[in-house]
Amino acid sequence: MAEKKSTEKPLKKKKTSSKYNFYTFIKPYRFVFAAGMFFLLLSSITMMLFPYLIGQLLGQDVGNSVESSTAFVNLDDTSTLVTVLFVVFGAQAIFSFFKIYLFGYFTANTLKDIRIKSFTKMITSPLQFFNENKVGELTSRVATDIELLRETFNTTLSTFVGQIITVVISLMILFFMSPKLCLITLAVVPVVALFGMFFGKFIKKVSMETQDSAAKSNAILEESLVGISNVKSFVNEFFEIIKYKKTVLEVRDKTMKIVTWRGIFGTLITFCMFGSIVFVIWQGKLMVESNQISGKHFISFILYTIFVGGSIGSLPDLYAKIQQALGATESLMKILDGTTEKLALQHIKNPLNLKGNVTFENVNFAYDSRLDIEVIKNISLNVKEGQQIALVGPSGSGKSTLSSLLLQFYKPSSGSILFDGKPADQFELSKLRNEMALVPQEVILFGGTIEENIIYGDLNASKEEIIKAAKDANAHDFIMSFPDGYETYVGDRGIQLSGGQKQRIAIARAILKNPSILILDEATSSLDSESELLIQDALDRLMIGRTSFIIAHRLSTIKNCDTILVLKNGQIHETGTHDELINIENGLYKNLSELQYQ
Ligand SMILES: Nc1ncnc2c1ncn2[C@@H]1O[C@H](COP(=O)(O)OP(=O)(O)OP(=O)(O)O)[C@@H](O)[C@H]1O
Known part of the structure; x- marks a missing residue:
């Protein structure tokens, strides 16, 4: 980011x-x-x-x-x-x-x-x-x-x-x-x-x-x-x-x-x-x-x-x-x-259960602190439920900002974002955010047990659901290798987990949340290949049936995405599948791809 x-x-x-x-x-x-x-x-x-x-x-x-x-x-x-x-x-x-x-x-x-x-x-x-x-x-x-x-x-x-x-x-x-x-x-x-x-x-x-x-x-x-x-x-x-x-x-x-x-x-x-x-x-x-x-x-x-x-x-x-x-x-x-967000501040009672259709209509955005610089320019996008969309582009091109807009962290300066055809501001903010889960680049675990960290995805989850989520996230085995299992303390006063292990805890959290829209901010730091395989396998499972936005830093992981958006200076520079983009002569995607495989 x-x-x-x-x-x-x-x-x-x-x-x-x-x-x-x-x-x-x-x-x-x-x-x-x-x-x-x-x-x-x-x-x-x-x-x-x-x-x-x-x-x-x-x-x-x-x-x-x-x-x-x-x-x-x-x-x-x-x-x-x-x-x-x-x-x-x-x-x-x-x-x-x-x-x-x-x-x-x-x-x-x-x-x-x-x-x-x-x-x-x-x-x-x-x-x-x-x-x-x-x-x-x-x-x-x-x-x-x-x-x-x-x-x-x-x-x-x-x-x-x-x-x-x-x-x-x-x-x-x-x-x-x-x-x-x-x-x-x-x-x-x-x-x-x-x-x-x-x-x-x-x-x-x-x-x-x-x-x-x-x-x-x-x-x-x-x-x-x-x-x-x-x-x-x-x-x-x-x-x-x-x-x-x-x-x-x-x-x-x-x-x-x-x-x-x-x-x-x-x-x-x-x-x-x-x-x-x-x-x-x-x-x-x-x-x-x-x-x-x-x-x-x-x-x-x-x-x-x-x-x-x-x-x-x-x-x-x-x-x-x-x-x-x-x-x-x-x-x-x-x-x-100061102003606050309109949040329910209680457990979500009747979730929206969105299908996961997402539309961006002429979205422009500038941060309050730099109103003169538009970091997202006129983006329009139509994503069908269950599709996988990759966001790629040079550093500072607006990938994270786009995901922040999706999560309603900020409101577009103009244009609108629609979920299942309905503008975002017509939903209750808490309910809308509850439909999305973010697996961030750098996972921050709270001081507490592994179980407490996973249950953060759904505070009402049962022990069985937690274990199932951990299994689906390929985290169960390493958790059970600790003497205290799910009760193991992590963070400052407990065990320090590796980057890959933290990622899998974050995936388990997201699985437990069961969102209709997923945002995966791919870790930039390289993981060892075994860890990477385990994470990719867990992510593949997590993405099934959910609309997924993947902020990709390594292009190898997004070859199978339905659409790849190549951003440059806040605009959609190129769009298409991997095969389409790789064949654009002097295309940005092709260039980025060649740079990575050099
Ligand atoms: N909180 C902020 N306030 C003001 N400007 C910001 C803020 N966050 C990001 N920006 C600016 O917005 C632009 C887009 O940043 P963004 O983080 O979306 O890019 P990115 O494509 O995700 O980059 P990276 O791949 O390096 O994470 C950049 O010029 C950045 O300086």
């Missing part, structure tokens, strides 16, 4: 705002969230009693100064107050437990939903989506970006709301105690809010860049590990390390940018807050001296002011953290906005 010319459109460059956002995922659990908020409110309110009770405790019969207040504590009242304090904190502990539990439940379920939704979205995206996005970047979105939401949903969001509750309640109490002092405390709020808004936006942007770099770095990690033999054979380990290191450093630098600004901003806010607290204490002390407020109220006042100060001071950072998570998941939300 021709190398995919990837035209990665970085997701961040898409400007449209996403229809998915936090709320989409929060919605199903909004009542749990609301219950969590309720307990948060209760725990905040009980917490708010603390300054009042401490004021009462320390401020009994207080004179004019805070220092002297502790000397005149009424012990009787103290024991009552201490009991009340214990009751209040007991209640606070219970409320806190429910708050933590409910937010934990809410987070676990929300993240589960986002993960499942993201995976479903990606796996049902059209192939073009995978041409535009690297797999490593996509896995990073699901694995790393979503993880950033955990802390936000678990603690940041609730702390943020909790702090707002604290501020509002405290300010109300403060206003009740002394409107003048309350207004002084409030003076700092607009400064903090302004800073916070500016800062939040900045953090969101840098956070998005950080996650983009993290995704890039993950893509390098994945690509070099998946292609490890390539890396090693070119002795390019150092190059991969440099590439990876560069992106990791980028992530580090961007994270440090966030950390530095959060630090500067946090310090600034703390400074402002402490300044205003000192100012309020000073003013309050003057008011106590001139008997405008009582000493008891003054102590409570100071404690409430500290609460308000602490809460207001923490709000911008919490806001920044929420923005960070929002920024980090923005790309993911845009992925969720």
Whole structure:
């Protein structure tokens, strides 16, 4: 297959705002969230009693100064107050437990939903989506970006709301105690809010860049590990390390940018807050001296002011953290906005059972990423059920693209493809694809047993059907030569199968699928002649009674095909049987054939 010319459109460059956002995922659990908020409110309110009770405790019969207040504590009242304090904190502990539990439940379920939704979205995206996005970047979105939401949903969001509750309640109490002092405390709020808004936006942007770099770095990690033999054979380990290191450093630098600004901003806010607290204490002390407020109220006042100060001071950072998570998941939300294929996402119930007539009517096609270059030009073709059609032609002539169009991986730019006389778009996509099976050039087996790999062709197949398919694919004997037979693990953590063995597993899969249309992408790598014979024999059996398209690289295997299409630059250059084509003087097929037998 021709190398995919990837035209990665970085997701961040898409400007449209996403229809998915936090709320989409929060919605199903909004009542749990609301219950969590309720307990948060209760725990905040009980917490708010603390300054009042401490004021009462320390401020009994207080004179004019805070220092002297502790000397005149009424012990009787103290024991009552201490009991009340214990009751209040007991209640606070219970409320806190429910708050933590409910937010934990809410987070676990929300993240589960986002993960499942993201995976479903990606796996049902059209192939073009995978041409535009690297797999490593996509896995990073699901694995790393979503993880950033955990802390936000678990603690940041609730702390943020909790702090707002604290501020509002405290300010109300403060206003009740002394409107003048309350207004002084409030003076700092607009400064903090302004800073916070500016800062939040900045953090969101840098956070998005950080996650983009993290995704890039993950893509390098994945690509070099998946292609490890390539890396090693070119002795390019150092190059991969440099590439990876560069992106990791980028992530580090961007994270440090966030950390530095959060630090500067946090310090600034703390400074402002402490300044205003000192100012309020000073003013309050003057008011106590001139008997405008009582000493008891003054102590409570100071404690409430500290609460308000602490809460207001923490709000911008919490806001920044929420923005960070929002920024980090923005790309993911845009992925969720993308189009998907209309697939049934369940077992096919009433298969179409097509006869296998295929018609191409003036089909033209250009890949989305290179719309100016038509790779399939005006192809018309009429294939009767059960016929064998070979697609041959130089590399890049459009053979794989034609099979992708057949499989409905892409839609023609113009013209149409008909199955049993009916245009493709009049069928349900899942049902139509279910009528076709592809035996690819390079077979990829999933980590699992041989049986699991064969049953992929028909998830409802019985053991007998699996064995029969394996026998028809000439795979049974080599499978039984392994001690664990069909239970043998293949892939990364199991046995490594040879190219020819993998091919036969793929053929068994296709046999099990029992399609009416077959697409065989002949392996380019040469197999030993015994293996080749076994595969050819299995393929011959598989092709009986099915319309078969064979992308052929070795012309010897297609001599008996009903029709051979010779493609050149996306057009049908020659068409006919082997005997007809081989006799065309200076014909492309004749030339290709002579080249192979030289
Ligand atoms: N995903 C893609 N995006 C853009 N262009 C592509 C994509 N896949 C293939 N092409 C281009 O389409 C043209 C036809 O490619 P195709 O893979 O169909 O050729 P092929 O005949 O199967 O080649 P080969 O025998 O080397 O596999 C080539 O010019 C190729 O560069």
